[in-house]
Amino acid sequence: MITKSPTGRTSKALAALGLILVLVAAILLPAKTTYEGTIPVRTAPEIRGEEAATLTSPPNVPPAITRDYATKVIVDLEVLETTQRLADGVEYTFWTFGGGVPGDFIRVREGDLVEFHLQNHESSIVPHNIDLHAVTGPGGGAKASFTGPGQETVFTFTALNPGLYVYHCATAPVGMHIANGMYGMILVEPEEGLPPVDHEYYVMQSEFYTEGSFGAEGHQPFSYDKALAENATYVVFNGAVGSLTGDAALTANVGETVRLFVGNGGPNLVSSFHVIGEIFDNVYPEGGSTANHNVQTTLIPAGGSAIAEFRVDVPGTYILVDHSIFRAFDKGALAMLNVSGEDQPGLFNASPKKAVVE
């Protein structure tokens, strides 16, 4: 092997190479979170082709995006005012994005140009609109999407920032529109995508304010007084008491990975989201880009979100709750994840002494 002491010529070449590397790094790794000096207004990336967005109702999530380029995504979302079950024997007249609460899940890629069509069903009593927190632009699209009964509006936006974002109606009276169920979520996947997992689920907490007390039967009208006092009658996941329990529970098998897209529609309460018996391996607090690890309970603001990821190691039923615990056991904020598979006595053993005796 021939070694050669650096000459003046090679050190110059090394310096030039270093400069090139720095320049390449500056181009490849855009400083997204620093604002040194004057930075130009961001421009939309080149758009190739177009496609219709696949929307899903909860707890389902549209499939991961496999594209490695930005495209034009057409979203069709219809507002429907509809009377549905809030709890056993209890009905409520919901205002919905897509026919249920929470509204349909939307999935796009960072840089996509979204052409958003908002329809308001002709049977609606009032006009509606949509404010997507994923929108960079006035009102999050609220004013541009103001839609009377039987009408449709269209606006476009570029999904500049990746993350998990809440959308909601912002028509006056805003509180009532949200209290009646007008929220959902849109995921803007980062350009590099999300790591693959075995299951992705859509869970959104919110609260309802009814004239009757919790469980009072029949159709329950919205209570302005309770909403103003932030005295929720119901705190629920996915729009109704028991929407994710029993046969409707989320499922996974031992050894699989689960990603929960968790939102909080409010309108008032902050959620202390917790899964009894699990520890989140990764949490992206507030739906942002930085992961926290080994988290027991994560705080989700009203109008905010979190992405929680974990591997299920031990079979059994895991209970999703708002750990403001009276909400869980007395107001409905309880969902279930059923994990099937072989017992893992080395990780968890419900009765080790009994096993020894036998």
Added chain:
Amino acid sequence: MIVLRFLLIGLLIPLPSAGQAEGTRSVSTPMAEIPAGHFVAPYGSDTLEVAAFEIDRRPVTVGEYRGFVARDPRWSTEGVKRIFADENYLSRRASTGDPLLARAQPDELLRPVTEVSWFAARAFCEAHGKRLPTVNEWEFVAQASRERANAHGDSGFNREILRLYTLPRSPELPSVGSIFENYYGVWDLHGLVWEWVEDFNSILLSGASRVDSGLDRQLFCAAGSQGATDVEDYVAFMRYSQRASLTASRTGRNLGFRCARSSLPSGSLARAEAK
């Protein structure tokens, strides 16, 4: 009692027939006299003056509208010009060519007519020697509860009318005269159908005034609604946002109208005095 009276009115409405010419007969809806007054709209702090006027005691019914269309085929579903009414004009209710309507039961005739455009509502009122109420006139009458001419700020009344909009709806609208009669003897201003007003879009259209930006704030949440004079008046927000969503040829399944008329004697007097 009141329903019975409307039923009788309904029976008086002439059936449509081919030979009927324009303006042969018209049945006049009973009107209530509203004395001059003033009120504060929920979007601003200015006191708005309203001159004395008369307003129909209930929304125009399917039966009445059917009579109007029979006399003036320009407003039939076949005759109407598309620029004056969208494709859903009378699509479910009052079409003269509709065999279902020809067999309509009296209770159908007493439902409020909907799926009419602003142009059509205006034409109906003109044909009856009336006009559409202005937004200020409509809001002025609508602030009356059963007992009080001005229930503005009465949280009990606000809650009651808000409740009307949180109940499940049956596919068919109830008859006129079925919600409640207010202080002036005017029925159904809340909870039955939205109603056209003459200047439904004037507030947003003028664009530049302080009042407009105030309303804008109320309708879209970006800047909040802390400027509202009565944050409890949720239904008022719903009405103003509903009007803001309209264009003149629009029709809607929950959108009807009633007519009004200026009180000429006192109005003329007031104008003379002003000069």
